Amino acid sequence: MGLINLYLIPGIVLGSIYALGAVGLSLIYGVLRFGHFAHGDVMTFGAYATLSAVTLFGLSPLAALPIAMLATALLAILIDRLFYRPFRDHPTIIVVIASFGVALMLRSLVEIFWGADDRTYETGIRRPVAFFDTFMIAPRHIAIIVAAVVLVTVLHFFLTRTRLGKAMRAVSDQPSLARVCGIDLDTVSLWTWVFGAGLAAAAGLFLAIDTQLNPNMGWNLLLPLFAAAILGGIGKPYGAIAGGLVIGLAEELSSFPLFSDRPLVPPDYKTGVAFAIMVAMLLWRPQGLFRGRSFE
Amino acid sequence: MSLLEIEELRAGYGDTEILHGVNIKVEAGELSVIIGPNGAGKSTLIKAIFGIVATHGGRVRFAGGDITGAPPEKLVSMGLAYVPQERNVFPTLTVAENLEMGAFSVREPLVPMLEAQYALFPELERRRRQLVGELSGGQRQMVALARALMTGPKLLLLDEPTAGLSPKVMAEVFGHIRAINGTGIGVLMVEQNARLALEIADRGHVLAAGRNRYSGTGADLLANRQMAEAFLGG
């Protein structure tokens, strides 16, 4: 039971957070063809935007989430206009460098407006709910998992049932043919930012609910997010969701004392697990685990 | 007036000019084929008509309007459609979604267009929920053709539709092209398999070193001994 309560549930929670972040990273890579290194900091911004909505309107963090998602999406569209789009016809690496700069700018903006100290949405200790006497799960973990499932479902419907969502997959799949079909890249990239940044805001909020708000929270997640996106085959949204869950579970389960009373991997090196998986994937299966089955 | 009129068209990549003055006319509903040796600029011509390769001079007129250098979106709305040689389907989309993407730029009701394509390619209807990446080469080519037809074009531009296919599948694809032409849609295609293509074509144009050398009916070109020696491999 300890395995489930202390490792599996936190693993699924962390995995959901990674999935929401990685799916945006993957969508952006698919449509705009660059690794968005400011994605972690977009998450951070989303978490802090929620904080402001919570204090301004007196909402609960989850109720404030739509406002924060909208604000983050608008910010991302602005960033794209100002800093990424000028390089559309340049070598990708220039946009990657620009996104590094944006990462730094976003983080310092958060520090300027909200300060560098750790923050939380509310105070007080919340008790976990016990099911069947031994199965314990904290209410915030239930909320995170349910909300993540809802958001992924919404994304799924967008990608498979709407004209624009299908166009997004088409651009990601075969950009030149998409152009021949008359699919407007500007519209598609706009919606890519709306979904990518909106889901990142949600991931940021969930991370902050699970731990706390900190200006570095998103940057520190960049590595596992990329690991998840690469694991799922970068550019494939469904792969990124699966990849996020795998990386989250792997990180939490890596501290499980399987063979002795000591953790498999020292908890301080949890991030290293994501990194090791990522490097292994890059070297042996750069196309991702789920080849050709990116969508079903 | 012809449906497509190309006058003294010059085009190429960057500073490298590949077409040095091409003159070709395509009549409405005609099945015509462009043949010629490798490097003659056949694919470049198709791409220049569709606005994917930069034109350096000359004119392209379609349905009475000047379309020289016009962007693909505009051409599609005017009734021109294009099937690239490679990467001409969306492999991670289903058959139905591929066709839907073909009609992205037209705001007409989708269902009748879909049904028209399924009538032409019954096999696609059976596989409409399948991912295109899982289909065979011949089936993918069907998807590519059907996708281009979704906008209801007057003229279909095909860039080597049988490249890399087995002789059997090649014959099937030529059959499809004739069927499409049979519905009244004009076809202008580039082909390596000159003989087979000329056999089904109303008209053939021979392109060499960036200029058109001969034009004539398919039968004429096949019968022309000089032509046959030079371009059809004897």
Next chain:
Amino acid sequence: MNALVGYGEYAVSLLTIGGIYAVMALGLNLQWGYGGLFNAGVSGFFAVGAYASAILTAPVTPGHFVGFGLPIIVGIVSAMLLSAVVGWFVGRICLRLQSDYLAMATIGIAEILRLVIDNEIWLTNGSRGIVAIPRPFEDLPGIWRDFAYLGLVAAVVAALYIALELLARSPWGRVMRAIRDNEAAAAAFGKDVASFRLQAFVLGSMAMGLSGALTAHAFKFIGPDATLPLITTFLVWVMLIAGGSANNRGAILGPILIWTLWSATELLTGTLPPEWQIRGSYLRVFLIGLLLQVVLQRFPRGLLPERPPRPPQAERVDAKEG
């Protein structure tokens, strides 16, 4: 008079740190400017060099593993060798990856090294850092100590500059640029692309390790904060791009200018009222990020652009118009 000495000391320290950044930027220039290799983990190689030299030269303390009390020169040479070894290892694994992936992999390695530095207290003294690292020329009086150290840094920069210029003009340099601009063509000419890239990566890593060692000895202290990606990786990228990548003079000018700018803005924020000082320091970071964007968009080739002209990019422009 005292004020004058103060300004003099300030200028000396400015140039010293700027020079150390120039060593780092020259190394990055070899990797990125000439090799087109996107190393986003500069801080990792910097940290390897800094900690290697610090651990080897710090005084022996009973009960502590840290500190071997070896001569400074041994520390510096070992720092270069060790970062070269790490560079070789990382390069062997990661260089076949394309740009974005290479960036990710190198960031990852740098972040893992940061975890190691934070957690392996027996080796690195954790967050408290390594203190009492010896500094050369300590016997000299007053400001001459700092002058002498500046002289050392300047000599290193000059030597590195000459070496890299010779390298850039040699057949080796021409092959590197050929690989960067057209990998397929270079490979078609029978050049061993992977081996050339690895050489550039290892040499660049060595320079980064050297800059780490010079930093540790300059401050007589090294702690995990010095290996934050902002302070090393990011700033050095801004410096190289602003100065002009694939131009070794740019790789020296950029660091000195940007470091002066960075320090000058610190003086400015220092004059703000205390409650604004902390925000001011974040504003500086924001402005450096903005500066990078401006340079990328307005002066993409930097202050001192690469001299031999790159092949024309007419095709790209035409494709856009078409």
